[in-house]
Each structure stands twice: as C-alpha cells, then as structure tokens.
Amino acid sequence: MDQGTARLERSDPLVLFDEWLNEAWAREPDANAMSCATVDAQGVPSVRLVLLKGRDARGFVFYTNFESRKGRALGQHPEASLAFHWKTLRRQLRIDGAAETVTDAEADAYFATRPRDSQIAAWASRQSEKMNERFDLERRFTHYSVTFEGKPVPRPPYWSGFRVVPRRIEFWLDRPFRLHERIVFERASDAWTVERLYP
Numbered sequence: 178m179d180q181g182t183a184r185l186e187r188s189d190p191l192v193l194f195d196e197w198l199n200e201a202w203a204r205e206p207d208a209n210a211m212s213c214a215t216v217d218a219q220g221v222p223s224v225r226l227v228l229l230k231g232r233d234a235r236g237f238v239f240y241t242n243f244e245s246r247k248g249r250a251l252g253q254h255p256e257a258s259l260a261f262h263w264k265t266l267r268r269q270l271r272i273d274g275a276a277e278t279v280t281d282a283e284a285d286a287y288f289a290t291r292p293r294d295s296q297i298a299a300w301a302s303r304q305s306e307k308m309n310e311r312f313d314l315e316r317r318f319t320h321y322s323v324t325f326e327g328k329p330v331p332r333p334p335y336w337s338g339f340r341v342v343p344r345r346i347e348f349w350l351d352r353p354f355r356l357h358e359r360i361v362f363e364r365a366s367d368a369w370t371v372e373r374l375y376p
C-alpha cells in the first residue's frame with residue numbers, strides 16, 4: 178500500500194488520482210463521495226457531499242440540480258474545491274479548479290444510465306427549496322410517475338453536471354508521528370509542477 182515518495186512526485190497527478198481512487202474502491206463503499214465547497218456572490222462558503230461520476234483529461238464531473246444552493250453558487254462564482262477522505266487508507270485528496278457545465282449530450286448520456294425512479298426523483302425534487310411537508314415530495318414523485326408513464330423520462334432542464342477543471346491537486350498521506358506527506362501538483366498552462374508542503 179505504501180508507495181515510494183519519489184514515484185509519487187514523478188507521477189501524472191490524474192493517473193495517480195485514478196490509482197488512489199481504485200485502491201479506495203477496493204476498501205470503501207462510497208469511495209467516490211467527495212466534499213464540494215462553493216462560494217456564492219457574497220463570498221459565503223458552503224460545503225456538501227456529492228458523488229464523482231466521471232473523470233477524464235478535462236476534469237472531475239458531478240451531477241446536481243442547477244437551481245440548488247450549490248448550483249446557484251457555481252452560477253455566480255464558478256470555482257469549486259473538492260476533498261476526498263479515504264479513511265481506511267488514511268489518505269486525503271484535494272482538488273481546486275474552475276467549474277464549467279458539461280454538455281447537454283454528456284448530461285443526457287449520464288441521466289439515461291440512472292434507475293427510472295431516480296430519474297423521476299430528479300423531477301420531483303426542487304433541491305434546496307423549502308418544503309412544507311414530506312408528503313409534498315411524495316405527491317410530486319407520484320405526479321411525475323404518472324406524467325412519464327410508458328415513456329422514457331427526459332432529463333429535467335435544470336439537472337446537469339459540473340466539471341471541475343483542476344488547477345491544483347493535493348495528495349495527503351498519513352505518516353507516523355504526524356509527519357504526514359503533502360504533495361501538491363499545480364497546472365502551469367498544460368504542464369504540471371510538483372512540490373511538497375509541510376504537513
């Protein structure tokens with residue numbers, strides 16, 4: 178499990194990310210759960226968990242309701258900070274970068290892979306808005322179940338994905354006596370620079 182630190186520094190941070198995520202999947206059920214921090218137009222931060230649903234050369238993708246608190250914040254200030262904590266591996270991984278929206282084609286393709294009831298739930302939930310009573314959500318779920326009966330469920334227009342385009346990726350490894358390791362990759366145009374930070 179332990180890796181030579183020189184090898185870490187020579188790695189491509191995106192390849193290293195995949196290695197760490199794969200190792201986490203072997204040990205932890207929600208390995209793709211990550212904290213996602215945003216800041217609104219007033220500079221007020223907020224953080225919540227989301228699931229990483231894609232990673233390619235461009236960045237890290239999660240899906241959500243664009244009218245939610247996070248969706249609105251990213252609309253106002255398109256910067257996000259992500260953090261994974263893989264407890265059993267004693268590792269943390271942080272990603273900072275600009276958030277852009279995925280294409281409609283990408284969002285449609287992902288939406289189509291979701292279970293039908295989750296697709297209907299995306300219509301039923303007015304994410305982050307006030308709800309009078311739990312029954313309101315159930316009534317809306319029933320309403321959309323009837324609306325789409327016998328038909329494919331289309332993706333709601335307000336439901337899509339954000340891609341966080343990494344500018345900085347930090348790998349944190351636990352070491353004895355709190356002499357932990359922090360290896361930071363930063364993107365300068367197309368190349369990555371690497372340095373170490375005190376823990």
Ligand SMILES: Cc1cc2nc3c(=O)[nH]c(=O)nc-3n(C[C@H](O)[C@H](O)[C@H](O)COP(=O)(O)O)c2cc1C
Nearest residue numbers: 210225226227228239240241242245246247248305
């Ligand atoms: C493990 C976990 C995974 C989650 N994944 C997502 C997700 O991928 N997308 C999403 O919109 N909300 C997800 N949620 C719910 C969010 O944490 C949050 O409650 C919701 O998105 C509303 O956040 P907001 O009001 O800050 O926009 C997840 C929650 C947990 C606990």
